[in-house]
Amino acid sequence: MDRIRIVGGNALNGIIPISGAKNAALPLMIASLLTSDTLTLENVPHLADVEGLIRILGNHGVDIAVNGRREHQDGSYSRTVHFTCRTVADTTAPYELVSKMRASFWVIGPLLAREGQARVSLPGGCAIGTRPVDLFIEGLTALGAEMEIDGGYINAKAPKGGLIGARYTFPKVSVGATHVMLMAASLARGTTVIGNAAREPEVVDLANCLNAMGAKISGAGTATITIEGVTSLSGARHRVLPDRIETGTYAMAVAMTGGDVTLSGTDITLLDTAIEAIRRAGAEVSAVEGGIRVIGHGDQIRPVDIVTEPFPGFPTDLQAQFMGLMTRANGVSHVTETIFENRFMHVQELARLGAKITLSGQTARIEGVTRLRGAPVMATDLRASVSLVIAGLAAEGETMVSRVYHLDRGFERLEEKLTRCGAIVERISD
Ligand code: UD1
Numbered sequence: 001m002d003r004i005r006i007v008g009g010n011a012l013n014g015i016i017p018i019s020g021a022k023n024a025a026l027p028l029m030i031a032s033l034l035t036s037d038t039l040t041l042e043n044v045p046h047l048a049d050v051e052g053l054i055r056i057l058g059n060h061g062v063d064i065a066v067n068g069r070r071e072h073q074d075g076s077y078s079r080t081v082h083f084t085c086r087t088v089a090d091t092t093a094p095y096e097l098v099s100k101m102r103a104s105f106w107v108i109g110p111l112l113a114r115e116g117q118a119r120v121s122l123p124g125g126c127a128i129g130t131r132p133v134d135l136f137i138e139g140l141t142a143l144g145a146e147m148e149i150d151g152g153y154i155n156a157k158a159p160k161g162g163l164i165g166a167r168y169t170f171p172k173v174s175v176g177a178t179h180v181m182l183m184a185a186s187l188a189r190g191t192t193v194i195g196n197a198a199r200e201p202e203v204v205d206l207a208n209c210l211n212a213m214g215a216k217i218s219g220a221g222t223a224t225i226t227i228e229g230v231t232s233l234s235g236a237r238h239r240v241l242p243d244r245i246e247t248g249t250y251a252m253a254v255a256m257t258g259g260d261v262t263l264s265g266t267d268i269t270l271l272d273t274a275i276e277a278i279r280r281a282g283a284e285v286s287a288v289e290g291g292i293r294v295i296g297h298g299d300q301i302r303p304v305d306i307v308t309e310p311f312p313g314f315p316t317d318l319q320a321q322f323m324g325l326m327t328r329a330n331g332v333s334h335v336t337e338t339i340f341e342n343r344f345m346h347v348q349e350l351a352r353l354g355a356k357i358t359l360s361g362q363t364a365r366i367e368g369v370t371r372l373r374g375a376p377v378m379a380t381d382l383r384a385s386v387s388l389v390i391a392g393l394a395a396e397g398e399t400m401v402s403r404v405y406h407l408d409r410g411f412e413r414l415e416e417k418l419t420r421c422g423a424i425v426e427r428i429s430d
Contacts, residue, residue: 006392011259020240032083037235061089109180169195255283258298303333320387329368346384
């Protein structure tokens, strides 16, 4: 299993190209199941989760053609991928595949809408919490589907003539359930109005792509989304939006190590709340042409309290990284997690680097320390593992992060991007 070795202490200086968003690419890829035409996605990141979903979609009958990578001067490259599902080969998503990646459960929406039926394995537990699927079941039931749980699978069946538009208000905000409702309702008969919808930029990206495919969706990005059903969708060409979590992660890294980095190919408006928190912590962050410039001052980090919330609140996917930053603040800060009940596994690992963190329910109290010291640590989930990398960059001496397959799920060419900016980071393959 690969490990990442970091020798901390160097400031970051240069350009970091930001990749396409994993969390946008996954639902966009799944949307290819809605049409027999070709959906072409540009700026698709090269990540383990994307490759995993490519295999899963192949199982459902999607032909996939990957167009070469184009290297750019700033070190970025873009991948264009063509997805064509002439006919759905299989409406079952088996446990072996769904259990590896929760987002693959979302195929239930398009399969049900296009084929009138789907048999999809329940995703099962996950390291960061129980993550149930009740909202998906309720939402699709509102569209007329019969949903039955049997032997660890959901058997979903649309009424004769297809799903029927309806008004449905989510009792809780869910990104995934909103994606699934957008896809399912696009091919339903009549109009669907979703209340308490997720407002994440990735939901807007999916709605834009579906509209380019011929859907009639309005209100994406607000809490109320209206979808007028159409009888069929066509192909389209769509560019995956930049990864706001990767953007925020590197911005926090610079705030922590000090230095001057331009994050290229991204957009400051995708992460206002996180940028505000980084600024309050003392870094200078500004919009520049084609990206964001971050100037960090390393040793003068101010303590800032944050609470994770659905968009436009502070993203849960940046919580671990921000906690990493706060470990070196000049004072006490609090980080409260409200989205997932068990998303503090990084606390124990950050403590190994010398961080002083105490947990009380869903809130972590972080007492900043003047220095962290490198140590062997273990990645526990995707975002937690990158918080360890950031902390390692700012720690004295060597940090060895094991179980880096978590990182490969969501961070494209991390070592290369950081090394180009002066960090000492290398992958060790055993
Ligand atoms: C997506 C993101 C993930 C991010 C999360 C929250 C992708 C691929 N993943 O995950 O990176 O951390 O949004 O921003 O885009 N819930 C229920 N019942 C349901 C569905 C969800 O109770 O049927 C709960 C979850 O357990 C969680 C909360 O709702 O507590 C939010 O989860 P959700 O927004 O659905 O997360 P994902 O879409 O899985």
